[in-house]
Amino acid sequence: MDTLLHQAIRDVFVPRERTVRGSVFVYRGALLVPAARALDVLLPRLEPLGFTPFLRADGADVVLQAWPMAAAAPEKATVNVVLFVLTCLSVLFAGLLSAGSPTFDALRRTPWFFLAGVPFAVTLLAILTFHEFGHYFTARYYRAVVSLPYFIPAPFLLFGTMGALIRMRSPARDRNALFDIAAAGPLAGLVVALPAILLGIVWSTVAPAPPGGGLVFGDSLLMRVLLHAWFGAVPPGMMIYTHPVADAAWAGLFVTALNLIPVGQLDGGRIAYALFPGHHRLVGHLTLLGILGLGLVTWASTWFVWAALIWMLMRFFGHVPPMDDVTPLTPARRVVGVVCLILFVLLLPPIPVQIS
Incomplete structure (x- = not known):
């Protein structure tokens, strides 16, 4: 041989x-x-x-x-379809719980009450679907062997899903292909998420705040700018009741931000690998310290959980290098990579969810 x-x-x-x-x-x-x-x-x-x-x-x-060469076992789409249907039902149920806007008061009193969950479910599923098929079709363009998306139902979680994933069964051709496959998902998801967040804010209303506490979604920098631009200063005793489309877009943008964390085999980790050859581990460690610092400053337990998950990603799930790890990233892709890192900062809420 x-x-x-x-x-x-x-x-x-x-x-x-x-x-x-x-x-x-x-x-x-x-x-x-x-x-x-x-x-x-x-x-x-x-x-x-x-x-x-x-x-x-x-x-x-x-x-x-x-x-x-590793032999790729043939896959059937049955599991993917079943998981997608279960995720649709799970997200529809989550949409019913999130339809607290006064817009849906009348609908909730009819036999068609379940339709109140449709705007949330359709929006979130569209964002996740665009995200995953952005990866899928880009990988197929580069002739990488890749699975169909696996949607993950989570009926007992706030949004009804833990997102979706695809499995790459062959290495990327080079850093440019690796970068394109990684960046295509978040950017494709934003094609749906950004118009959805704008429409959702326009359809949201300001009304008297209910007595007692409630679950409040934290604002990212982007969300804060958009809400202030549309509603201005909210009077005391009033609150913004976000439309379910805005809630779903918030969830989609949050998932996008988490995927852009530059560690491990997350989209951001693959982007960092292509963008900072030889230094991606340093970027990952600095990110881990930043997440821990965010948890200490905000005292939001969510970030300590994410810090533990990030450590596990870095410790147990290393990068699969591209076949050609010599050819450098093109200048245009470096610009897009910096844009992705800026999006990570703009989309990540310091305190994702809190009781207020």
Whole structure:
């Protein structure tokens, strides 16, 4: 096998050293052509031999690794469909609980009361669906093997769902493809979430605050600016009753912000990996410290839970590197990456939910 691999790489890569680590062949040396061109040549040559090539820079050298190809088990869409239907029902139920706006007073007194949950459910599901299929279609564009979205029903949680996820079953081609696949989800979700939050605010009302306490959603910087721009200063004793579309958009933007946290295999973690090669772990540790600091400043227990989850992501779920980890990110993608980090700051509420 070593002879066959050497023949496959000899006109694009000059090896100085060769080692074998288990079933992985590792060559250290220099490329004879640009990394992107080398990958174009190596992929069709190594795949018939049962290997996937990986290129990475190591100082002045380039390391070429030939990993055995993992067989992708065929998937049926039955599980995806069942989970989606259960999530629809779960989110519809959550929408009924969130339809506290005076807009729905009359509807709640009719046999069609369940329709009050539809605006919330449709909006949130649309945001999540656009988000996940943004990942899915971008991954398919780059010929990555990827699953259909798995929606996660959570009938006992505030929003009726824990979001959705897709499973990448093959590595991204290069950092640019990895970046595009990661960023496509949040940006596609925003295509629905931003118009929804604007419409939801327009449809919201100001009315006397009920006696006693209640559940209050925290404002992100973006949400605070939009609410103040539309309603101005709310008089004492009054409160904004957000329309369910605004509630769902708030939830969708919150999920987007959480996905943009630059750690682990979250979307933000993959963006950071592509944007800061060699420094993504430092970015992750600084983010963890920032989340802990946010919890200490606001004393919101939610952030301590997220800090624990982030630590687990960093500790147990490392990055799957792209096949070409040598070709740098394009300048345009660097700009989009900075925009994604700014969105993370704008969309993340310091105190997500509190009793007031």
